[in-house]
Amino acid sequence: MSSSALRSDLPAVEPAVPVAEYLRRIGFQGERTPTLATLTEIQHRHTSEIPFESLSPFLGQEVPLALPALTDKLLRHQRGGYCYEHNLLLKSVLEQLGFQVRGLAARVYWGGQEDAPPATHMLLLVMLRGVPYLVDAGFGALTPSAPLRMDATLAQRSFHEPYRVQHQLGIRTLEALIGDRWETLYKFDLREQWLADYEITNWYLSHHPASQFVTNLIAARNDNGHRHILLNQRYSVRYPDGRVERRQLEEPDDVLALLRDVFRINVPSPEQVREKLQRIATPAR
Template identity: 45%
Template sequence: MTSRLQDIDLYLQRLGYERAPPPTLDSLRELQRRHTAEFPFETLATLLRMPVPIDLASLERKLLHEGRGGYCYELNRMFLALLQQLGYDARGITGRVLMGGPEDALPARTHLLVLVTIDGVRHIADVGFGGMVPTAPLRLDDEDAQATPHEPYRIESRDGHYLLRAQVAGEWRAMYVFDLQSQVEIDYEVGNWYVSTHPESPFLGQLFVARTGPGLRKTFNNGSFAVHRLGEDSVRRQLADAGAVIEVLRSEFGIRVPEHPQLHAALERLLARSAAA
């Protein structure tokens, strides 16, 4: 499996660069901010129960040429390759998602993120955590609150592992727990296989979409489209039918919605479940 991007120039152009930026902390901050705004988090593939290949050639085709987004094993896998080719000291690590559940839970390792060391200081970078993706790198060995272009985050050290929290509505909510265990391609493949195929995966048959913008986040959670502006109440609306969902995916998230014979039916089932919940 190749570990190098073949179309890095197009990737950088999508991020607004005419030439490769230097591997500095300032560049990393800007790359992460731009990436979360340009490439949406989306789970159309798992909604349709389609395979989710994560080799770099497939990722480049989907994200750069087909007008799509993806989830962590796609977005962070490609971002990791970009950082490495730009000269960063970067490697993949994995975590267990706690958001919305108990903090003492031990779910499967289903989240891929990136550890980046710059001038001896370790940071985590993450462009694939859906509606609460951090929009700036975070210092690993610092338990103070850290500002980003969106919410503040902080990292707590706990007996060899780390807990990421975000401040949401005045509360420090747990996002995910992770450690620094080395990961290789097969670890990504196994985690991705679980997320995309296991009956208990929260993504299977579901649609979650997210994208950031200046001072705001946009999310689609099954039947509800929401715009969350910093310091303001969220604005939500329930979408009535599959056509409305597809229009929002195109106009609000910039997704080139794939032609798939089962898409309308899958969306209608999703909306019906949401309405009944």
């Protein structure tokens, strides 16, 4: 059998995320070298420029995880996404820049989750000169804005709240200092996860009627010194000292304007968003 015949039997290699296009999207102009400084700047800019948002599952649309689909949505159509979309996009870019990256999965405890929630959150482990860093561009209202060392348990600074990573019996716990209290965000181990693993939990989060992303319109974006957070028609601004300013938006059109002007999202199907928000706001009889 010829080598060409052998090659034709192999699965096609998925195109990688175009690095130059990604760096333009986040406004990165630094050195493209696999250093902590580069990683920190990329994570900070990514979480400021590409919003967290649940519009696709909220509208009953599919959430494909193939890199070409992520490139089209997050880079070319002024959209955001949730953890799988952000971190798969970022993983592809970091690997092309020479970083050692591994996908992980976490159980989310932030927001009053049950004692043993499923491992539905994606995060990244990035190795730099033998030091493991937690990198996560897709945790919504408390997305870390800087890499966090996994081998240290002391508080670590970010561009927003301080964080720390606790260790116990092989399980790591990410905590954030909210006001004067350390709050648990999620727990994880270091077992590598693959796209097939994420596809299963992605389907659950984007289709199951109990998924918060199906039942709620959620958006978040890091800004200079504060965070913008949206849950349906409730808009909040969170500051590093724990202060939160809250405002109830009166009309769905106010939400659409906020998504466009504050979260910088090119909203798909505005009329459908408007109708679903009206249904949520109207009590069932």
